Amino acid sequence: MRIFNSLGSNYNSYYLLRGFFNVFNENKNNKLKSLLEKKYNGKVIFYYKGREAIEVALRILSLPKNSYVAINGLTCLVVDKAVTNAGYKCQYLDIGEDLNFSPNSLHKALIINSNIKAVIVQNTLGIPVDIQKIKKICDDNQLVLIEDLAHCAGTVYGDGGLAGTIGDFTVLSFSQDKIIDSVSGGALIIRNKKYLDKIAKTKKKNIPITWIIRDILYPKFTFIIRNLYYLNIGKVIHRLLRISNLLSIPIDLNVNNLHNLPKWYINMAYDYIINLDFDLIHRKKISKIYSDNLNNNIIAKDIITKLNKSTNIRFPIFAKNRNKLVKYLEHGGIYISDIWYDSPVAPLKFQSISNYKKGTCSNAEKLSELILNLPTHKNINENEALNISKLINKWITTQ
Ligand SMILES: Cc1ncc(COP(=O)(O)O)c(C=O)c1O
Structure with a gap:
């Protein structure tokens, strides 16, 4: 997997x-x-x-x-x-x-x-x-x-x-x-x-056609990367696409003006929203598997009580040796190093260009060093969520 x-x-x-x-x-x-x-x-x-x-x-x-x-x-x-x-x-x-x-x-x-x-x-x-x-x-x-x-x-x-x-x-x-x-x-x-x-x-500009092409290709590129990851070819393709700037990235600091949203995105968003309820039911089911099976030391009670009302976009856990857990899960084919959020104003690698001053939010600083998110999206099923829970519980016993 x-x-x-x-x-x-x-x-x-x-x-x-x-x-x-x-x-x-x-x-x-x-x-x-x-x-x-x-x-x-x-x-x-x-x-x-x-x-x-x-x-x-x-x-x-x-x-x-x-x-x-x-x-x-x-x-x-x-x-x-x-x-x-x-x-x-x-x-x-x-x-x-x-x-x-x-x-x-x-x-x-x-x-x-x-x-x-x-x-x-x-x-x-x-x-x-x-x-x-x-x-x-x-x-x-x-x-x-x-x-x-x-x-x-x-x-x-x-x-x-x-x-x-x-x-x-x-x-x-x-x-x-x-x-x-x-x-x-x-x-x-x-x-x-x-x-x-x-x-x-407020006036908007059109985005360049190259952005549209890059975004339309993004789902296809990532589909290929994910499916070839086990062969290492996926990793190579990923790197090449990133270096050549052909892969859309979530935090593109070049996007500074206000822009119109072209037809393709509107249509994709419409189709997504029409099916959103199915997605939310699935995410809730996967979250429940994590909350029912994960060791209590790694989850937050205050979050568990609110999962029923949440979209469950990701399931948060909190681990002291977070990087070790990320590496451990990678051996099992689970890649969760993309963390929401790894610093009060994330990502950590861009901390210096945010306006946040260290010490302003001590809880956020502490929690952002511990947090990891488990996936709940449509490409993970109930058995896989259970396996991830078991793997994490096993890792906890080795710490
Ligand atoms: C909490 C939150 N709000 C808003 C946004 C803005 O999203 P967009 O990438 O569409 O600008 C993000 C993006 O990461 C976000 O995490």
Whole structure:
């Protein structure tokens, strides 16, 4: 068995087939728009990346220059960059065991920093935040609330509300390995009508055709790489494609402007969303196998109790000798070195270009050194999840 956390793990042969036909199919722009408008109750605008949608949501607020945006203390660099590109500063909120900032952490930050004007919740790995309390704090302090659904399109909050139906703005990412995956793409949903007229001022460019070709080929390339990995040929192809810049990468720092989302991505996202419920059921089943079978020392109780409401995009475990465990699993054909997240503003290798200062979020620093994610995507079955659990339990006994 060869199992990956990323590298096109959301794709199967059906996806490849759709990838081919969607080059020629009619544009599903209107269908996708009306589906999302109904689901999230707002005006939908598409972008080439989710980060562009976050940036636009923040830009149209026209906040004073020294404003701060509160973001999760464990997040992706592109969220941090979206805030600074919009002209604001990041207020990182430290996280709890559930990988999210708590209402209390937001409340405390507001006492220290009265320039916080907006808040982004991300429901890390699909695990729901306490949205009602966070919303109340936002309302009481006139803060704009943005729900970033990159991990959590399908998460249900504790009170039963669907993630993305509470805040002023909802942001979707359709990028590779996300809960909706059309290789790249994003959407901004303006839910609060008072911001509707501001959107006309933001202009978008077309992306170069080379990006489109690279993204259309990505599912095919990664399918080949994954299937030939056991022969080492896969590794060589992977390296060659990366060196030659033919493989789309999730954190492409060259993507700096706002862009239209071409037809192919829209069609792929539409098809993905139509089938999302099946995916979520599968992910939940796989997560349950991990939570039922893994040694308790390696999982977090606070997360386990929320799995039922989560999208379960990845299953988090926490291990002291993380690198050793990664190597051990690689011997068994399980490749999970791609970690969400390996530093408060991830990935660690780009830490120096983020605005995060060491010591700001001590819990996030500690947890990001321990966390590993187990796969729950469609290319892992129940037996494989059970085998992974057994392998990890065996490894624990050797430590
Ligand atoms: C929490 C979170 N939000 C938003 C994004 C933005 O996604 P995109 O790659 O579509 O810009 C990411 C990307 O990694 C993310 O991890």
